[in-house]
Amino acid sequence: MSMSDPTRSPGAETPDPVGDVLDADRLQAELLEETRPPHAGPISQVAAAVVALAAGAAGVLGSLALGLGRLTQPGPGLWPFAISVVIVVLSATLVVTGRGLEDTERFSKSSLLTAIAVVTLVALAALLPLIGFEIPSLLLVFVWLRWLGRESWRSSIVISIVTVAAFYVLFVVLLQIPLPRLI
Incomplete structure (x- = not known):
């Protein structure tokens, strides 16, 4: 809008879309902080990772007992084995890096x-x-x-x-x- 726009009232502020977006982002961040539970701490983070690691290891053992089969004829334990291995790898990564993370909740x-x-x-x-x-x-x-x-x-x-x-x-x-x- 130009300054000579007849529909514009005198003294009205020019809209600032960037400022509005920043205000909306700030408000959303404040709302998220208010509803987010407190952080449980590094011991809880590592303990949760160890529990997931144990569950993944149990899955590996259980899937081996079912039998993996061959690539041309997969057995019933192949997919559970693959998923359990992913769980073990990701959980082991969390055990190592978990002390610095702050995403566990009390x-x-x-x-x-x-x-x-x-x-x-x-x-x-x-x-x-x-x-x-x-x-x-x-x-x-x-x-x-x-x-x-x-x-x-x-x-x-x-x-x-x-x-x-x-x-x-x-x-x-x-x-x-x-x-x-x-x-």
């Missing part, structure tokens, strides 16, 4: 949600060979949606049923994977 009430999620996954793994994948998967998705995601009862029920039905069609019908199942 345990809080919201940390319980993560613990509940892990417990439900372990329950799924335990129930899968006993009663098939349909009921444990349905319960897992429902619990995650309703109590961890705080979805409504209706959407939790509908999404859980649709998800398990989609998995059934994909893995059992289309891919013909021999999952333990009731149906």
